[in-house]
Amino acid sequence: MTDQWIDVCAVDDIDEEDVMRFDHGPRTYALYRSADSEFFATAGLCTHESIHLADGLVMEHVIECPKHNGRFDYRTGKALGAPVCVNLKTYPVRVEAGRLLLGVGP
Template sequence: MTQWIDAAALNDIEDEDVMRFDHAGRTFAIYRVDDAVYASDGLCTHEQVHLCDGLVMGHTIECPKHNGRFDVRDGRALCAPVCEKLTTYPARVEAGRILIEI
């Protein structure tokens, strides 16, 4: 069963940035790009490094360890060394709060 979880205030994250969100023993990454919000698993599929330490460029998150890149909108792996996509989650803003569906 999925549920919407209150993850953060929209103002907690700058445009073209990423933040870490931990919930129920799992780590997620929340992205803000052009005032839209996105969410994915928080660890790179290549070597389990926290994506919150990575660089957001447009709709791309670059892993801080080996520079692999993912599209934050759908989790697609965009370049080596990553080849497995990220799991993404629906995200929305409601009353100034970021909600993700997990």
């Protein structure tokens, strides 16, 4: 259960089929906007070598790490093959009054 919602940005700050980095406290997140304007959030660092995913390439529902081309389904966090084998943590997001909110847990 999410106990805290953080205001990240206006929904229009993220283009369709794109990713944006968001830092809060000691954590880095990656926020995505799909082609049909749904929003998703994952941990911001690749599970393979801790590279920022926001520097990667978004293709449909996949984020590709810029260093070794590891790929994840950003909707579920699922690692999609070598070199990544550990899934990304995902986080809830919601839209209120044109703002994107990120759910961060305990």
